[in-house]
Amino acid sequence: MLKKGKKSGLSCPECGSNEILSDSSKGENICSKCGLILNDGMIDTQQDWRAFDSEELEKTARTGAPLTRMRHDKGIGTEIGKSKAELFKVSAGKRGQYFRIKNWQKRLVSSKDRNYGYALSELERISSALSLPSNLQEEIGAMYEKALEEGLVKGRSIEAVIGSLVYALSREYKSPRLMSEICEVSGVDKRDLGRTYRYVARKLNLRVIPAKAIDYVPRCATLLKLSDKSQVRAKQYLTQIKSEEEVSGKGPIGLAAATLYIAAIMNGEEISQRKIAEAIGVTEVTIRNRCKDIAKSLGIEDSVDKKMKEIEALQKNRLDEESL
Helix, strand or coil: CEEEEECCCCCCCCCCCCEEEEECCCCEEEECCCCCEEECCCCCCCCCCCCCCHHHHHHHCCCCCCCCCCCCCCCCCCCCCCCHHHHHHCCHHHHHHHHHHHHHHHHHCCHHHHHHHHHHHHHHHHHHHHCCCHHHHHHHHHHHHHHHHCCCCCCCCHHHHHHHHHHHHHHHCCCCCCHHHHHHHHCCCHHHHHHHHHHHHHHCCCCCCCCCHHHHHHHHHHHHCCCHHHHHHHHHHHHHHCCCHHHCCCCHHHHHHHHHHHHHHHCCCCCCHHHHHHHHCCCHHHHHHHHHHHHHHHCCHHHHHHHHHHHHHHHHHHHHHHHC
């Protein structure tokens, strides 16, 4: 099979061309301009079997899963006796030996590996609840391993350390999570989480980046089940007002909530300030005040007021019809 492309550091000595053809069936590199054979008898690195679907490919493959930081042994360890169902495969005379080997494997696991394994399972649970991306999970796992090696976990709960790393690194990856969300999922007190977060960030030299309102928009839009159109429009609004004095120094989560509310009503989506406040965790007064600041900064006060009155009228008519 011929494949054409530029190979790094490989050029034809006759014509100087960099366009080299690779013939995997013959193991040759051929110049596409003059036809000179540059290399022959090369080792074929492709698989030596055929597979016509994913199931057949999985059965014939001779390699395991890729290395991952989400396992304490990077995914290459062996565990004896994951469940008692395996005992049906062992003869009665070998069951005693089976249990002895299983117990010895548990004894040989170091305390560091046990701690790291429990921490990664806790990280997986928190990540599932907060919908964290996989690359962020890998980074948090690597950072926890570093904290474990430096002895920062001693005297502190694993949940608090994991929660503090989630809070710090999620900002760096522009996918911030509120501390109240992390406390609710991890079961750690807010004061303990804040204290652990400041300690871990200082010891690991984590550069904590202040969260921006635009970073909260995707998360808030998902919680509110708003359309992609409203999400894009909210980001456009925040991009336009990022240098305005009316909103400087305001809380980013409140700005994101108010901008999403304006974008939703401008797109004709019916949503109340109370619903946004309950879903995101801010007060209705905050949303109302930020809406005024944002509308004034963008110069769309009249349009926003008109849309709000239309939606209020529709909601009132619907309530009247339901009462009848």
